Amino acid sequence: DTAVSQTPKYLVTQMGNDKSIKCEQNLGHDTMYWYKQDSKKFLKIMFSYNNKELIINETVPNRFSPKSPDKAHLNLHINSLELGDSAVYFCASSHSTLGYQPQHFGDGTRLSIL
Amino acid sequence: SQQGEEDPQALSIQEGENATMNCSYKTSINNLQWYRQNSGRGLVHLILIRSNEREKHSGRLRVTLDTSKKSSSLLITASRAADTASYFCATDDMDSNYQLIWGAGTKLIIKP
Secondary structure, eight states: OOSEEEEOSEEEEOTTOOEEEEEEEOSOOSEEEEEEEOTTOOEEEEEEEETTEEEEEOSOOTTEEEEEEETTEEEEEEOSOOGGGOEEEEEEEESSSOTTSOOEEOOOEEEEEO | OOOOEEEOSEEEEETTSOEEEEEEOOSOEEEEEEEEEOTTSOEEEEEEEETTOSEEEETTEEEEEETTTTEEEEEEOSOOGGGOEEEEEEEEETTTTTOEEEOOOEEEEEEO
16 A cells, blocks of 8 residues: 555646646655655755644745645645746655654656646 | 755665765754655655664664764665665754755665
């Protein structure tokens, strides 16, 4: 059973379009995250939710809007896609927000903007 | 923000040799974690070391932490082809709401 699953795995779309990425975890974790990994492999936190509440909101364009319908799901909607949005987006989860909790990652969504 | 810096950026060794990767960080931390990322996959947690620990072992992995130098090392002994991956360190920054701060990673290639 996949612990953290995100869909789609690949997303190729035109500039200006709106797209969503979905994430689900079956680990019973309270905390979920969205990360962006660029072509140089830098991993940058975008958002973090704890029990459906937003707790980390890094400097991310407001074209990016996360939504957590329940603590097992965290989706990411992106409006007006730009070339610079091309990256791999990872969803992750952990038991809690405490820094010693390991994070469990999905396999990523590879977003390519044409 | 990027805090950890892994060194070297890339490492290529023969199967069976030991691989050592280093991570430096800038702020005071509670814990440091190491993760592995295989090509095309998500990150996988390997080991955590707390700020009051100096060394920790898990199978073929050995992690050290020197808080005075703000650095950590990950040693993989008797490397295997399956160890080929990128390795990242992550620290929980006391001043940043305990979010993890990630390094840029070391790309490790094990040659058969």
